[in-house]
Amino acid sequence: MSDAFTNAITIRVMNESDPEIIAEAFREQGWNKPVWLYEGYLEEQRKGDRVSLIAEADGVFAGYVNVLWKSYYPPFREAGIPEINDFNVMIKFRRMGIGSALMDKAEAVIxxxxxIAGIGVGIFSSYGNAQILYxxxxxxxxxxxxxxGEVHVEYGESIVVNDDVALYLTKTLSRV
Structure with a gap:
């Protein structure tokens, strides 16, 4: 990001114009995050199943996070624990407080x-920053x-480690 960045971070709820902007930002970063994914998030938000929060830095898309009211993770779903899900900050906007601002807002919404808030985190090194943050x-x-992604892994089992393999965490939220 240029030196002109003033650290004006805005967190807001996703709107109709965001899916295309988000998908393009990820394309520019070299990641495949298709428009239909965010259109689906928007539809689920309309239904009340999720809240998708957008971060902007000086008016430029910088990241997003979702709150799922009914987690895909069975123990959270059964216990009624909302899940912070699909948390992403664009590489060029990392280490600027944007991830913390998104997490603050997601926790406030929950x-x-x-x-209680729940979150899952991948177990390999590319998730290291998220593991430390959480x-x-x-x-x-x-x-x-x-x-x-389907069952808890038992001792001695062999699995392929991919983005579906996660450790799930919880936090008791303080009441203000």
Whole structure:
């Protein structure tokens, strides 16, 4: 980002113009995040199943995060724990407080309906920054071990480690 960045970070709810902007920003970064994904998020938001939060830095798309009211992770879904999901900050906007601002807002949204927030994090090194961020924010493992997207992994099992393999964490939110 240029030296002209003034650190004006805005967090808002996703709107109709965002899917194309988000997909293009990721294309420019070399990641394949298709428009239909964000159109789906928008539709789920309209139905009340999720809240998609957008971060802008000086008016430029910088990242997003979702709050899922009914987690895809069975233990969270069964316990009624909302999940912070698909958290992304554009590479050029990292280490500027944008991720923390998105997490603050997501936790505030969850805190209106639940005393506990949940989140999943990948287990390999490309998730290292997220693992550290979540630990610093007070998230702790739920104690159920590694989940491969379908079941919890048992001792001695062989799995392919990919983006579906995660450790799930929870945080008790403080009431203001």
């Amino acid at each position: 805190g209106e309906r639940s005393p 630990a610093k924010r007070g998230y702790v493992p739920d104690g159920k071990g590694i989940f491969n």
